[in-house]
Amino acid sequence: MRAWAHAGWEARLLLRNGEQLLLTFIIPVGLLLGLALTGLLPDAYGDDRLARSVATVLTVSVLSSAFTSLAIATGFERRSGALRFLATTPLGRVDLLAGKALATAAVTCLSTLAVLGTAAAIGWRPPAGAAWAVVPLLVGIASLAACGFALAGLMRAEAVLAVANGAFLVLLMFGGVIVPADSLPGPLGGIAPWLPSGALAASFTETLVDGVVPSAGPLVILLAWLSGAALLAARTFRWS
Amino acid sequence: MSVSDLVVRFGSRPAVARLTFDAPHGQVTAIVGPNGAGKSTTVAACVGLVSGWTGRIALLGSSRDPSRPAPAAERARVGVMLQDGGLYPSARPRELVAYVASLHRDPLDPAALLDELGLDPSTRTPIRRLSGGEQQRVKCALALVGQPELAFLDEPTAGLDTEGRHAFHDLVRRLRDDGTSIVLTTHLMDDVERLADHVVVIAKGRGLRSGALDDLVGGEDCISFSGPLDADLAPLRAALPAGCEIVESRPGRYRATGASDPLALSAIASWTAQHGARSSSISVGRESLEDVVLDLVGRQP
16 A cells, blocks of 8 residues: 555654644643643643543644644645645555545654653553543544545635634634533533534543543544545545 | 647636647657646646546547546556646655655666756755755656656756756656657747657647647758748749759748758749748748747737
8 A cells, every 4th residue: 555655754754844743742741731730721620630631632632633734734735736746646646645644643643642651750540441542542533634634625725724723723722622511601512512622522531531431422423524524525625 | 648629628718729739659749839828737637637628638558537537557657747846845855756766666766866867866955945946856856756658747947057958858868768758848949959859839728730840840951931821832843953842831931841952042032032021031951949839829819
């Protein structure tokens, strides 16, 4: 599969990019330290402050790498013509996008390890069933990467940049990530669990805080976003 | 490769309108024409980057499907250099060329290829900080590194300095001699005169002329001259030495072949004087390609 070759190429470029390293490693680790060690944010975290912070930060890092960064990078590669050119090589379109998604997954997994390592260093002890978190991690990456591709293929690179960053901030604050869905005011609390951000945060909370097998609901919501975004991307993705 | 009745529309405006030409196997074919003539669009349709065209495009023995991208087996045999970018700005030249080489079964050596094109393969400068001409060399290397049987090069010499153009000419000639078919677009008639075996002239999306370079500009034993449209050539034929033939090569433009005898020139000079043409319209040997192309394009409504 040439997709793997392309994933290697993409990962190499990603890990050399300073801005990307900031988004992938520094910000999630800093956010974890901020949420866990200061009394900064919501009382809703209660006694499980550290464990809930881990769940929150992993959601942020998946959103940031698999959605925002992927969408922006893809948008600019569309503009620079890199996508058009690679589509004419033996790599082709399907392997090109698959390779990008695989590289994103690999980098997000590295980011996850950095967050978990930091959490362990400041005293987090994972509950017995924490390994189940692999399921929401992989489903979340796939779902948000599909959303990222759908966005990147839809509009101009500058618009992708603005929308991907805007959506990231809005989801962070009002999408059931930093503030849990059940602590959000009014109708927001009802909407957030249906968003990919809220569903992913809920599934991470189940596995990393409660240590239980993730329930089907949030995963089904993530898979629904995955199929919707994939269909949209298949219909509307423009290569230049 | 052959294209027939190609029509490509962007919205309601046809960018290419019923274009027909051949690019003979194992030759260098140059597509020339003014800005906006449809050269890049034609290349994009041939390599599967625009869809929804009508007509027929056949390359390497199979017909292209307008609704699909090019199949994998074909992509491995066709190299493409796009006019609008195609580079990763943060990558270094050699690693990018080496990556694309790794996608091919039997690639050229990336470092040797960059060196041949006049770019230091050991440079660690990211592509975004290279000059336009240097980026152009990287794009060219990307198109050729897979040893394609057919290469499409869209404006390969744009922004290249003289050394760069000559290095490019040498490389293209070597590839052609090794059996590679090459289709390139250019604005530089010097590129065409030095490289092309076959020339396609287009303007406003229409093909004006497609043929061997020698047919377009004549050979060393030719004399070209102007005259009235559809002139009666019988008196001139009678005055010319034996073995000399005359044709109307384009409307109002005539060419005598086998005219190396200066007496032919004298007969032609008398004839043009009787028909009111200027002596500057007479050209001995090959015609200037630039004049031929300007003349063809200028006749377009």
